[in-house]
Amino acid sequence: MQFIDLKAQQARIRDELERRIRKVLDHGQYILGPEVAEVEQRMAAYVGARHCLLVASGTDALLMALMALDVGPGDEVITTPFTFVATAETARLLGARLVFADIEPDTYNLDPAQVEARITPRTKAIIPVDLFGQCADYGRIEALARARGIAVIEDAAQSFGATQNGRRAGSFGAVACTSFFPAKPLGGYGDGGAVFTNDDRLAQVLREIRVHGQSGTYRYARVGINGRLDTLQAAILHCKLDIFDDELERRQAVARRYDELLGGAVRTPAVRPHNLSAWAQYTIELDRRDAVRDSLRQAGVPSMVYYPVPLHRQAPYHDARAMPVAERAAQRVLSLPMHPYLEPDDQARAVRALRQALAA
Numbered sequence: 001m002q003f004i005d006l007k008a009q010q011a012r013i014r015d016e017l018e019r020r021i022r023k024v025l026d027h028g029q030y031i032l033g034p035e036v037a038e039v040e041q042r043m044a045a046y047v048g049a050r051h052c053l054l055v056a057s058g059t060d061a062l063l064m065a066l067m068a069l070d071v072g073p074g075d076e077v078i079t080t081p082f083t084f085v086a087t088a089e090t091a092r093l094l095g096a097r098l099v100f101a102d103i104e105p106d107t108y109n110l111d112p113a114q115v116e117a118r119i120t121p122r123t124k125a126i127i128p129v130d131l132f133g134q135c136a137d138y139g140r141i142e143a144l145a146r147a148r149g150i151a152v153i154e155d156a157a158q159s160f161g162a163t164q165n166g167r168r169a170g171s172f173g174a175v176a177c178t179s180f181f182p183a184k185p186l187g188g189y190g191d192g193g194a195v196f197t198n199d200d201r202l203a204q205v206l207r208e209i210r211v212h213g214q215s216g217t218y219r220y221a222r223v224g225i226n227g228r229l230d231t232l233q234a235a236i237l238h239c240k241l242d243i244f245d246d247e248l249e250r251r252q253a254v255a256r257r258y259d260e261l262l263g264g265a266v267r268t269p270a271v272r273p274h275n276l277s278a279w280a281q282y283t284i285e286l287d288r289r290d291a292v293r294d295s296l297r298q299a300g301v302p303s304m305v306y307y308p309v310p311l312h313r314q315a316p317y318h319d320a321r322a323m324p325v326a327e328r329a330a331q332r333v334l335s336l337p338m339h340p341y342l343e344p345d346d347q348a349r350a351v352r353a354l355r356q357a358l359a360a
């Protein structure tokens, strides 16, 4: 049993992958070739955003969003301490001050009340993360931000395909960012990401930032980066988009099956009624998490801990303020194998091993 199985998916689309890769080899436009614009159009339509730009990684997407919104020294950026480091790292790289707000105990997403308590006149941006595939509470967070002229940046790295009140992840905030790291719900064969926005001016700024701030041939209107996605990666994403909706349904089925098999034994994931998760992770909570994880490993069942130490307890991002909900979650969460091709037999075996570990 694998934690994430990328081979089963590849077997399904191998011919189409080879056809699309061969096409790139034939036309030879390796940088910003036609596949890049094609996939951007497909993704913008899928997410329901006016603009999509493919970029080199989810981290670059976040960096570019912050740059486009002029976040820098003197600004404060509010985000969650219970996330992958890139969410916080990019704001710090630009010289902004990170302000962590604690999370909700059941969804692990930013708690809007905690966000509100941490807003100051210097707050420039709020970065909610759609952790494990479920959208943060955009209804309340966007209302807080709008009333004060603060920008929201959606970190949708784990939630591509998710919805909230029928709206897709990637359509919230001034700019939304996602990742195509291979293990994400929509993964490429290498690094990749995208930014989404409905704002024509921000889209133009992002377009310039992606190519070193270039506004005309060897003319520069601003400081930028090399943030482009390779044409080859775009070709691969083309193939993966073809089967993505089917894979999302399979993920829902896998999650439902876990819910049924685990019923009552442990705390299963809480998905709000107006949310549909992309199920990047299926994450349960346990009292003796590390001991259970060891037993699972011995039984041949892989599992992961996202994340064992919250960012405000890590040296570069240290903040003495207590974040009790994030700290408790970090000690209790365990993510079980999750991918669209997980077989019911393997799920049953994983849950049997889990029940045995709990009884020991």
Ligand SMILES: *Cc1c(COP(=O)(O)O)cnc(C)c1O
Residues within 6 Å of the ligand: 057, 058, 059, 060, 083, 084, 086, 087, 129, 155, 157, 158, 178, 179, 180, 181, 191, 192, 193
């Ligand atoms: C994966 C991830 C990122 C970074 O994406 P990369 O493509 O690996 O750079 C950012 N934020 C979150 C929440 C992630 O899970």
